[in-house]
Amino acid sequence: MARPSRYAPDNLPRPRHWTQDAACAGEKTAVFFPAGTTGTPIEIDVQYAKTFCDRCPVRGQCLAHALTFREDHGVWGGLDENERAEMIRQARLEAERRRRREREEQARAGAAA
Template sequence: MNELLMLVEGEETDEGLLGWQERALCAQTDPEAFFPEKGGSTREAKKVCLSCDVRGECLEYALANDERFGIWGGLSERERRKLKKRAV
């Protein structure tokens, strides 16, 4: 079964495409910290990310899916853009 179909049918497992999200520390904290208003502090979100076991998977997801808002894998939108530019 392909992964997209598994997501649609709700059959995703810990080993699947987005299983890392269930283990993410941000899922256990205030989501507003990860999507601050423009000019708002990212300090608390980044602090959570530092000790998260799935930080790498999170950042990889954000880069692959061109996430334009929020803190993903410990990086802000601006930091992810810079990282992508350096990779090109």
């Protein structure tokens, strides 16, 4: 019988994941995905979910995860889906402005040469 490797993945300690340090760790997931079905206005549910984010030590990592993996729903990193969508829209607009300025500068440099 073959002896299992001491390097097998199940024998190595797993690295700590940022979610373990989140202020919301252990809370019901539904808190962060308000659907407005409880009779409470959805805005109040969203604000309640965001109270966890206000004191969260990994808020930035949570938001980065949501933006990287395009989390379409829920509160992540202190922002709801509409706020994240606006953040992405603004970043795209700024990137387009930057590209346009670079093209204009290249055109001016080419014309001056």
